[in-house]
Amino acid sequence: MLNKEKVHYIAHLARLTLSEQEIEKMQESLTKILDYVAVLNRLENSAPESSLLESSHTDLMLRPDEVVAQKEQVIEQMLAQCPQSQSRYIKVRAILS
């Protein structure tokens, strides 16, 4: 069973605030799921690591590193949707003291 401290720690890493009730529910459901995925322990360690980086398509999907200016209308729409903005800047709270 995942202990409460562990759940708090993971929530902190994930930038999530969980209420005490949510922590308890999360403890229960995460433990259940982690118990289920433990079936992977039956897999031999000699199994190869992922070949996800290998591809039968040997030519890499690259394109020229060129800047394509964004349409003004799009920039305006994007800024309009930022919760806080000032002229053409996105506003954030202070990071440094």
Next chain:
Amino acid sequence: MTIKQLHQGLLEKNFSCSQLCDFYCQRISQSEKQIGAFLHIAQKEAQEQAKVIDEKIKNKEPLGVLAGIPCAIKDNIMVQAMPCTAGSRILENYRAVYDATVVELLKKEGAIILGKTNLDEFAMGSSTEHSAFQITRNPHDLSRVPGGSSGGSAAAVAANECHFALGSDTGGSIRQPASFCGIVGLKPTYGAVSRYGLIAFASSLDQIGPLAKSVQDCEDIFKVIAVKDKKDATNVPVDWAKRQQLHSKKEPIKIGIAKEFFGEGLSAQVKDVLEKAIQKIEKSGMEIEEISLPNFSYALACYYIIATSEASANLARFDGIRYGKKSHSSNTTSHLNNLLNEYFQTREEGFGDEVKRRIMLGTFCLSSGYYDEYYLKAQRAREVIKKDFQKAFSQVDFILTPTSPFPAFKIGEKIDDPLQMYLSDIYTVPVNLAGLPALSMPAGTIEGLSVGMQIIGRQFSDMDILHLGKTIENIL
């Protein structure tokens, strides 16, 4: 009517595009209270687009086969100026500022977009019950789920609220709702369709695909959207005509039945429907061969580690800074912690339970001390599962399985037990892990509830699967 028949009808002026559009808009206003498939309806825009197509028909301009055909788009795919919520409160008021590539391609062909459909929040779910906004009901039985996460898209097609829809599939999210709603759904080969403009859930698993009432319709849509896009580096250019081998194949088609997919966990009634369908297929001259995918038992565990790990990274961008919901809670402690607190509060308020659960699981699996035991192990499991499929495809041309272990379940039945919900995907997740294409099509019914059959093919054999699907449609 199929897309091709509608296309003919429009060209022959049997009906106008405006009439077709109005028909579906009326269907939506009649059915939506019961079904709840749409999160956003763009009636005015659709009717304007219909007029444009009617003008083109009048001027005898050349038109693609999708021109004037009304469709719906899952709400995790960007359609410019329309809301794009991903079924989440964190994007409640967000409007797309660009079109996804697939949407650009549909618009270029002249398809009419009627609106955005409901989904499980961030595509995480198998019933559409995890949408932050509303539930969607199965048109065949309103007390049951339409499946998920593309439940809105599947229900809209099944209820005749649109002619076709686009969905996304990470672990079965097109195929399972297609199965539950009695329609056809295709998950293309990973890399066949551009993901540009799809809100990412798990980037090595996600694919956009069509949902429609016939395999031919799915093929017509697939041909339009499966095009090389330089904006998606995982998208592969494919000469589909060259890839199609089935037409020229002289020997009988070999279909593999993997015994692991017909074992424990499969409902006896679903097994019965599938077996009857397989018998009919065999009678038609195709060869049925028993095969094995011995590492099948690892697939669900492997999926839920990899998908949630990728999701925890992909959803880190939702912090209330550039877009979406921002918490206005004044519960901040010190000046130093203001930005951090904002992240915590925004995400606490904006994300639903299932999303939080998956982010937590993914974060845990990637965290220091657990990465080797969980994430690395899952990557190894993924590799053996891929190799199982490679071996199977050296013996057979296609693999046929049930899409889901059971037909559509009742609303609320599995919502309190996440693991039970995850087990819905047991036959669909191996396909995403291996990056293969798969089609779900109706195989029969159990007391009026649809049972889907899944056809899995080799990488980039999408056209062959569609061809086989059309053949099977005629057999069943």
